[in-house]
Amino acid sequence: MSNRSLRAVLAADEQLGAGNVLTTRMRLDLDVDAPALAFDTPVDQYPARLSLTVRQLDELVRGRAAALAELGIRPRDPVVVFATAAADQVLGFLALARLGAIPALLNPLLDAERAARYIARLGAVGVLADAEHRVALADAELAGTPLLPELDGDPDQAPEPYPHWSGDPVAITHSSGTTGLPKAVLHSHESLFAAIRHRYSLPRAQGADRVLSALPAAHAATLIAVNLALGSGAELLLLSQPSGAQVLDEIESWRPHGVFGFAATWAALARFDLARRRLDSVSLWWNTGDCAHEAHIRRLVAVGSREQATRAGRTRLPGSVFVDGLGSTEMGHSHFFLTHTPESQRYGRCVGKPHTFVDCQVVGPDGTELGPGEVGELITKSPTLALGYWNDSVTTQRTRLRGYFRTGDLVHRDEEGYYYHVDRLVDAVELPGGARLYTALSEERVLAACPEVADCTVVARRVDEQVVTDILLQLAAGADPAVDRTAEVVAALEPAVARTVRQVSVVADAAIPLGPTGKVRKVLLRERQPAELGAR
Template identity: 60%
Template sequence: MRTNLRAILAADADLGAGNVITRLLAHGADPAGPGLTFDVDVDGHPAWEPLTLGQLDERVAARAAWLHERGIGWRDPVAVYASTSADVVLSFLALNRLGAIPALLNGNLSGEIAAEYIRRLRAEAVLTDAKHAALLEGRDFGSRLLGDITEMGSADPADAPPPYRHHPDDPISITHSSGTTGLPKAIVHSHTTLFAATRRIRLSGPRAQGTERVVCALPSAHTAGILSINQALCNRAELVFLSSQRGDYVLDAIERFKPTGVFGFAVTWADMARHDLGTRDLDSVAIWFNTGDCAHEAHIRPLVAVGSHNTVTREGVTRVKGSMFIDGIGSTEMGHSAFHITHRVDTERYDRCIGRPHVFADVAVLDDAGEPVGAGVVGHLGLKSPTVKLMYWNDSVTEFRTRQSGYYLTGDLVYHDEDGYYYHVDRAVDSVVLDGGQWLHTSLTEEKILASCPDVLDCTVVAVREGGGVVTDVLLVLKAGADVAADRRDAVVAALGEHAAPTLRDVNAVHDDDIPTGATGKVRKLVLRERALSGAAR
């Protein structure tokens, strides 16, 4: 039944990111089969106790009835600003059931930023919990508060109107960028764009090893979180959605849930590198799936050394030690990672290699004029894909500035080799041109520093133009027990290379709190550049 159901779903033209539960049940999926599991109590349902598909449908219907009673319906943009993955996910599903447009905010956004973001959305209403309502109190965000999001499940599911029938182009989510360079950008995805990759590679091909039982450590308010939910439901997999992306919290969840796969962002893998993974029970994990920023080699290798996976030998299928790390690069705008590469214990293709494009992705490396460049030449990553966002919400200026030669410009600098592998060197806003036309790519330099300094947990390279030249500061977060006084300057100089090395000003060991991050944990290099220009980063 499982294989047949996946084939039926792949062929269902009405199925998309906004109606997965409804279509699953319409096609005869077992209501007693897997739905979702959350790490907190929600709507009277205990934490860590799975919701069946039928129970999940009932919980969503109850929240839809609650929203309907308060006048929410077709095309109403409703902001969701809450603490737990359970409240965010169930509200997202309920709003889509009504044909409304859930605008999901990361709960880590400050009240000031959230209020301005909601104001620019021109949201019809806002759903919050007590904590986030307090953050918005006294601020002008231009919308009505609907009530406490934790009380939505109290309505009668029978009072929910019939599920809205989605058109392929209907907007089903507004999610936002990380906000590392300013106010987060509001990004709209459609019923089709957020399901194209699921249909093409998750349902039409063999079920991937490690996706049977998943711990999801992605932010629930991110497009990647929405993708993981729909993929798990369509694959009839078990998934627990966490409310925290901290390394220790994720490790505890793995030991409790015994997943075959773990989904997360690069920031989680870096945080997990603080721990001795060999002392944790991680044997069940076959895959680690990364999206967003590509991960550093120094954070991947400890992960693939633990866990276990199935492999085919002369004796048949055998479970062997070591896991697989599936890397790539993605963003809210891209909708799904456009690239993929699998790392194992014995693989060596690193140096920020993001792999080869997925079958649905038409990628190009473009110069400043929008012309393709050859192998080995760094350029702007352009993408044409059915997964790309519908638009930027209320922001046509940004919409058109990110288009060139028919491609969406992701803001990343990459190159490809003769074998068709692509490598990420930096975000365009973080790279700096040096005298003589050479470039300093901060992300690639960080990769090299981590590879050459085993006692460094993480690092950030900050390059600014000052007084007609470029100066570079390197901030190092050290592993526990590392010698703070050790001289690492030679290793940093070697990582910078001959052209950038003369720009080096300082190499400083810092604490986590010294590194400003956005809501998703990304480093806010814009803030660090401002500090460097003022002398505060030294």
Template identity: 60%
Template sequence: MRELARAGWPEPGDGVVPVVPGFVHSAFAPTVVAVAERCLRRRYGTSPVPAEVRTAIVLVSASGDRASAEHVRATVEAGGRVGPLFFYQSVPNSVAGHIAARWGLRGPVVCLSPTGDPHAEGTAEAALLHDDGDADEVLLILIEQTPDLSTEAVAVLLGGRSTTMRTPGLRGRLAADTELGAGNMLARVLAHGADPDGPALTFDTAVDGHPAQAPLTLGQLDERVAARAAWLHEQGVRRRDPVAVWATAAADMVLSFLALARLGAIPALMNGKLRPEIAAEYIRRLRGVGVLADDAHTALLAGHELGVPLLGTPAQAGTGDPAAAPPHYRHHPDDPIVITHTSGTTGVPKAVLHSHASLFAATRHLLSMPQAQGTTRILNALPAPHTATVLMVNQALGNRAEMFLLSEQGGERVLDAIQRWRPDGVFGFSVTWAELARFDLSGYDLDSVRLWFNTGDCSHEPHIRRLVAVGWHDTVTRDGVARVPGSLFIDGLGSSEMGHSMFHITHRADTDRYGRCIGRPYQFTKVAVLDADGEPVPVGEVGFLGIDSPSLFRGYWNDSATTYRFRQRGWYLTGDLVRADAEGRYYHLDRAVDSVDAGNGRRFFTALSEERVLAACPDVTDCTVVIVGAADGVVTDVLLELAAGADEAEDRTDRVRAALGADVGATLRRVVPVRSDDIPVTVTGKVRKVALRERYLTEAAS
């Protein structure tokens, strides 16, 4: 949307804000009125807004009316009577309604208390009202009162045509569509009138003769999916049929998922880095109807008993006739639509089942919220077979955003893609951010990036700080909306089972809330910190994370025993140890299996220890802490990955011991510089600490 007019309060020459009848004691409402009227006069003079123009009001404030709230608190505390006007002015809609009545504004009124960047959330809400056809113009008002009760505000009148490929009202219609879910987003987006010639997905490999890195339009994507659905149907694939998909290319994974979902079948997406013997056992346990594998993975399966036939390759599936595709299966909310798998830290990964409704619950919520900055041109650096990529593809389609999907997520590959494709948002796992920390980012053109979005394991402070130092984002200043240096980083905690990150916290270059803080829960989820019996623990105490969310997986495929082992008193137990503070923020300390009970009420945490070591050692790009409880006590090893040019011969033991703290530091056995290749990891890059503990026990025994 274009900026039609802008005003601030105060501006040079302003004195005391004019009084507004009906609003007392506080400068909050009078400032809103003053800045709004100044902005509207700069557009329309002293005349009312023309009757044919529907003007909405979006009032955004993180602080709210501090002065009124403090007055009410003090009056009640002193036993006094609160004046009746405070019951009126304490509702922000009242001052917005006052402005609407005086100026004849006929659009909706929305008041937001942002959890992230106020301008981003306000402009996103304005765009939503405009693009959904609810308003021709939007008066965006951003106001804050500081603790000393000084008040500043900015008003921006937005209007005109959007420069994005949006269909008016699309996001709102999708959010309200009861048939929409994770299995039919592509079909429903088109059914709701999205432009078939608008952008959809871009892949880093060729698709049926379509060049690599050339965008597929929405119509082309639908045609390529229909071709695969027709071919798979000819092979006998029907609804409810589990089909394993094992390939490397992101295009093979995403298009196979969309095609199988179109048939009502159940794609079982497998990470291409699985060892062949693990992959074969995983396929056997699925008890499906067949396997779709690319040439390289077909060769790896040779000689293994799978129990099901090889149907062909994803490339062969692309040769189907789109016109011969059967009608799109009509999903029920409980229908299974995809099986993904866990990292496999202890062997054969667990098969995670999601339904049409569960894997869409978070997306439906987000479609009803303002669209965040940094989500219109997305680089997807998440593993293609992971639940997170299925989620993000659906979100991109629903938002009518552009998305470029990478088949390989190494640091150098991601940096190259950012420079070539110039996304405004990059989505990935913490392992990718750790890899980027090994590079001198000043040597790369990352100016397009406004947002880094992390899911899976939460990220470490030094890795985040490197990223928020580059790029830019919009913010609100005294002089209005401004583009400022430094990007945003949204951190959290998620997993295949959770169906979406359950927490969120936004970091900027000027923020300082780290220490493994994962922020607050999303509105669609409930969380708890539990003891071993499933009972809530007091605020501040460490316990097991329990989740109750409509986005949760439906269970582990063909493994009811494991499914119910992770359920307790209505909660899904994630296996994480966390604590909450008095302000409702949560902190992730470790995976329970990686922590060690040190006796006397003490527990040692590997992930928290890694955070402390990285913060204390700037010449270390990543580290792994292994804590082992043995018969003769607890022993800790710290493995350091050093920055380029760092002195490998330097003894960092004292620095590391001090960072660990007195209790864990007393158990420190050795500090060892290592290469990244020395650390055993899973197919998604998670460190296999169980293997490192076994290595220690083997060394101790010998």
């Protein structure tokens, strides 16, 4: 069956959603011996990196579902999955979804103390944990939530797939947790599939037939990637906790045509001399979550290759395509998109235009809609939006405005309808005279102006009624850390922002605290003293 035919058949199924793509392919006998998912660790009798067919994947899922049913897991039961391997996260999700239960995927990088508090708040009926995380939780207070035994069931004893309704809860994933305890975000059968259904109406993107995923396995983006692959006949290799070096090694060995990741992924890759790596198989870099920095995008689109239509027919050109956007766990999918090639010039934290399924506005503090060029909070309405926060109706209602979701992102749009992201609301600081300091935009400018800086973190706060800014530089390989780059960095900033700079410091990577999805925890940096930030 062709990929187009497969997508057409699935698109016609009105019951299809995030909880039943695999079972639907099996039920309709749709190319079930075609390769689908691969993992970077062995799974049962299968070696690492073997592309499992739909039939093999279904057998693995049925075995786990049978074991879960034997343990008494039923529809609507929230069950935590806390494991390092992407295989454990993805197969746990698929098995629990088959039962109509609610998999609550927990990032394995979350420390045991915060993980225990998060689990206790969920009120889950059990925790599926690997050996490492069972040890981490052994003495934790989980409010009576039991650790479930290792799953070993007979696939033939699996219950029939649960018949999902569009509004059924299908997964709980969590926010990045950069400002405290991560928030538990509830997705529905329909919401987590809405963007995939939209993609069925479009030609399959170049590079989307064989994809390497460097996304956090416990994130909603991974669940979308899994169902997108299962629903479009693509092959997807999921990495568990990839470093930049591992992603590059996997590209060279597995030869994907596309790579999915977050902004932190591209920052890690851009530290390497990419021209010396064998990356010609890659046509597509696909970003979600925070938008990416120009300095990192330009390094990536300079390598790889892409097809392009010319007068002489389709030909392969050097240089790849980078699809940027802006999304979040709550948004369920990137709500904007922008395609970069080596020839692109639209940067400055432009995230592109909204997808056709998105209705968004830029509003001021009082909720009044703002016009072009005016910076305000992005609010958005879309079928991809999560249902809200699990066991937290207060936060759910506080993040709603006239039926829109308040993203906490500060943006503006131009007269052509392109949107630009400047900062998170919690990180921006008011300056005298009505000006405003945007830390993300400042980082963008420093990276664009200073080629020896691989990554940059701007920390702004009020000290004795004055705004002070500390700029932390992570240098590219070979750059001299003893060089004073203060003048170069300050010159890249807007004058009002430059006047607030207290120090420019070179720091080690370990000095930058990261959340479990790789986002910088600026709230912790704002609490540190100048000496702790690496003052020179």
